[in-house]
Amino acid sequence: MQQPNWRHIYQLLRDDILSGTLEDSTLLPPQHELASRFGVGRHTLRRALAALRQDGVIAGGQGGRARVVAERIHLPVSLRTRFSVSTESLGLPSGARLISRRHRVPSADVARMLGLTRQTAVPVAVILRHVGDLPVSLSSHYFAPALVKALPEIPETSPSITQTLADLGITDYLRRQTLVSARLPAESEAVHLQVRRGDPVLSLVGQNVMMDGAPLEVSVSTFRTDRLDLRFVFQDA
Numbered sequence: 001m002q003q004p005n006w007r008h009i010y011q012l013l014r015d016d017i018l019s020g021t022l023e024d025s026t027l028l029p030p031q032h033e034l035a036s037r038f039g040v041g042r043h044t045l046r047r048a049l050a051a052l053r054q055d056g057v058i059a060g061g062q063g064g065r066a067r068v069v070a071e072r073i074h075l076p077v078s079l080r081t082r083f084s085v086s087t088e089s090l091g092l093p094s095g096a097r098l099i100s101r102r103h104r105v106p107s108a109d110v111a112r113m114l115g116l117t118r119q120t121a122v123p124v125a126v127i128l129r130h131v132g133d134l135p136v137s138l139s140s141h142y143f144a145p146a147l148v149k150a151l152p153e154i155p156e157t158s159p160s161i162t163q164t165l166a167d168l169g170i171t172d173y174l175r176r177q178t179l180v181s182a183r184l185p186a187e188s189e190a191v192h193l194q195v196r197r198g199d200p201v202l203s204l205v206g207q208n209v210m211m212d213g214a215p216l217e218v219s220v221s222t223f224r225t226d227r228l229d230l231r232f233v234f235q236d237a
Helices: 006-019 029-036 041-053 083-089 109-112 161-167 187-192
Strands: 073-079 094-104 121-131 134-143 174-183 201-209 213-223 228-232
Touching: 006 029, 006 041, 041 228, 073 094, 083 094, 094 134, 094 187, 109 121, 109 201, 134 187, 161 213, 187 213, 201 228, 213 228
Parallel strands: 073 228
Antiparallel strands: 094 121, 121 134, 134 213, 174 201, 201 213
């Protein structure tokens, strides 16, 4: 029988944690017991545990027993949805990375939400956001060319749509609508979000408008679902 590799062990333990079989704050068995259970050496087991730590579902385990930390993240979606503000209000460490900044032709639906009568290339910023070490969303932000002809320089680390718009003189805007659906991730989404192609993700299409109602920006976001809940707030706080 072929010896299981670290990825197989990682997936088995991860599934037990996310399904609740291994409950929050539970101590995992000692490493020698886990190595014996899976029939592998300590090095293979440590690689699996390191991947679980990177996912944020266990803590410790580098010199003692690891502990399950499977609390879910409850991210609010409201009239003024701002990722960094939302995570900070929850006391969560957050960050982001700019994947690309260029012009792209949006889908017909996104073009319509931007107030365009035809599909034409618009400024787009693609951002990967995370909480702690856990990637939680991959978002493409499409901007209405009537208000944003070109994007300014955006830092590769800790990019902010709010700050980018502020640099253009746009200091406030509102979320008009958010469309939510479930699907399987594309290959690039699975890689960035560190999920399997067979794991469902949430797809959110959000339309932001100026205070006078003029279309400003449409975000097409993919969220992982294993650690994240979206809480819709219908009255601005």
